[in-house]
Structures are given as C-alpha cells and as structure tokens.
Amino acid sequence: MSFKATVLTIFPEMFPGPLGLSLAGRGLSEGRWSLDVRDIRDWASDKHRSVDDTPAGGGAGMVMRADVLASAIDAASPAGDTRPRLLMSARGRPLDQEWVRRIADGGGVLLVAGRFEGVDERLITARNLEEVSVGDVILSGGEIAAMVVIDAVVRLLPGVMGNPKSAVEESFAAGMLEYPQYTRPKVFEGHPIPEVLTSGDHAKIAAWRRAEALKLTRERRPDLLAGRESTKSDD
Template identity: 35%
Template sequence: MRIDIITVLPELLRSPFEASILKRAIEKGLVEVHLHNLRDFATSSYNQIDDYQFGGGAGMVMMIEPIDKCISKLKAERDYDEIIYMTPDGETLNQSIANQLSLKENVILLCGHYKGVDQRVRDQFITREISVGDYVLSGGELGAAIVCDAVIRLIPGVLGNETSALTDSFQDNLLAPPIYTRPSEYKGWKVPDILLSGHNEKIDLWREEQAHKRTEEKRPDLFE
C-alpha cells in the first residue's frame, strides 16, 4: 500500500512514522508513506498557497492551483483508488472505513488548513471526505496521522499476531471484552476463573458475552 500525504506542515507528520508499528510497517516494505509539501507547488515567489475569500469573510482559503499541480503530478505517476480530503464536515472515521481503506493500493490524503480548500478542489479531485470527530483542528495533519494508524495496522503482516486486529473494539460493532494478564491475583483482586480454566470454547463464549454487555453499557448506539 502507498499513502501520499499533501500537507503544509510535513514536519508535523514525520514523527508518527518514525516510531512503533508504523515505522516497522514501512521498514518491512508493507506500506510506503510519502509527504508532499504543498508549498513546493506554489506559483508565487513567496510560496503562497492561500488567499482571501471571494465575497469577504474571516479566514484564508487554500488555493486550487498548487493543489491541482500536486495531485496532477501524483496521478501522472500512478492510479489512485481514493483521493481523500481531511475535513470536519466529512464522514466520521470508524472501523468500517478503516477496513475498507486497508484494502486499497494507492491513496492520497489532502490535509486542509485555514478555513479549508477552494470548493473546486472538492468538486473536481476529491473522491472521499473524512473527519476524525465533531471538532475542529488547526489542520488536517493530525487527522491524517490517525487515519494512517487505523489503516496501516490492518495490513497483513503489520501486527505480530494478525488475528489481533479482528478482536479490536468496533469490529462487528462491538466493544472489546475485558482483558487481564499476570498476576492472576493482586491485592485480592482476582482474574475471572473462566480465563484460567483452559477451556477455549467456554472462554470464547464468555468473551462474546462480555463484549455484548460492555457495548450495551457503554455504547448502546452501536446496536442501532
């Protein structure tokens, strides 16, 4: 999988891909992540990529020309399955979307800034718009990092145990059941006996029941 991220602040995005699971995925050759500084595609001597709104109003708008030049350059080199714009008014990221994107081969993530991008960018280039929640960030970079983390961990070979991602919260619209590790008793607090029984079928049933119970208590909306 290849992910190209178009950004005004590439330095803000480097660190997530230099540590932990994301770094290992890149080193294994399971994914490529490329950062593209939008200012490199500016046409003015000042590397301007934003301007005032037509019709007046507070806040600057990202210009169409630098974005067009960047996307066109990338599309000339390969075909893309999705060109995604990170925006607060996009569809809210969830596990289903992450699952879908993990099956793609080439994806572009465009990070918004200021008041956002010229609407013509959204009309002409964008195939999908994604939000990471009902709030506004200073830019789309942190949201793009979240999307990358949620997607890359699903690629086969990224996690040490490939079945781990299948039992995460929100797979099958359920929260994950309670989990425990050693010691089996601490300060009188005991691990449920069923988990120490060695009876795998009963343990699986217990975990399924607990997942339903926890979802009903914490996120009943998921059953809808």
C-alpha cells in the same frame, strides 16, 4: 507492490512522526508500505509560496486555493492512479473500521491535509476528494488526522501485526466493542482475574467474552447495535 500513502501538506516536517515508530514504523522499514510526503507550497506560483487567500464573500481566516492544490494533486496522483483521494475535514464522513479495512485492501491512498478555514469547494469537486473526519472536534490542521487514518490502515496490512488474529478480536471487528482484557498478577489490589479466564474451558471463555463485549457496547456505544438483530444468545 506495497501500500503507498501520499500526503499533501504545508508542514512536511511533521512526517513520519509517530508513523515511524511501533507497528507502522516497522512496516515502513520492512517495505510493507511506503510514505510519500509532499509540500503543497512547491506548487505555489508567487515568490511568497502562497497557498491560501481571503474567503469569497468575506469572513475570518483564509481558504486554501484551488489552483495550487490542483497542481499538487495532479503531480502526486496523475491519470491512471486509482487510489482514493481523501481530504481530512471536520465535515467529512466519520472514520470507522469497516471503511479502514476497505482502504487497506487497496493499493494506497492520497491524503490532503487541509489548513486554515478550509479548501476551495471547487477543488473538492474537480479532483473528486472524499472528505473524512476523525471525530467531532476541530484540529489545527489535517496532518494529525491523516496520521490517524494511515496508522489505522497500515496496521491491517499483511505482515504488519505480529499476530493477525489480533485484528479479528479487537473493537469494532464484530460490530461491538472489545471485551475486557486481563494479565498478571492474578490478583491486583484485591481484584482477581475473573475465574472463567483461568478455567481452561475455551467454550466458557468465548461465551464470557462475547457477553462482556455486548454489555460494554450496550453501555458505551449503543449506536453500534442499532439495527442489529437480537439473538437469543444476546439477551
């Protein structure tokens, strides 16, 4: 059974968008994963197909209604559906590669692309939504964030990447950023490829890559090394 991603949104025309191209798009066309996009407005009960209302207690903007979203979620994820239910939210848990791998190991995911000022808190609790953030930024809506999650997940599915080894050696796979990469020409504007990479000595190349990855991580993302036990080879 292929991985199934269901997206609830008020802008279904935004999909598949970039998910229909490159690795994700090829995997989609090959049936390695499927995309089910549903318009939340289809579950609105009034003639205007309203999905939002003014916030209780006053304030700017609008809030997505619990009843409309609940109907949409129940239709897309009925009893027995064990897929995680995610709400794209700036206040959610930060997206990281370890979490992405856990999602990829499952059978799929349901993503709610929120809009306006947010979603009625009662809906989040009642439908057991896990809030996920793609960064400390505010987007116009959850659709682009949902695409980020889906793209990060489906590229890890079996057969999607041409070389499965790529997922092992990339950033975050070993708790560090990826080492620098080089290719032809051998010399670019006076800067040569590091000699060790053309030496043919695989042990030296592996050691160089590890040292460079550690150096970059210390410089740019020291938080990734917090709590990590230092080894002699890391010094």
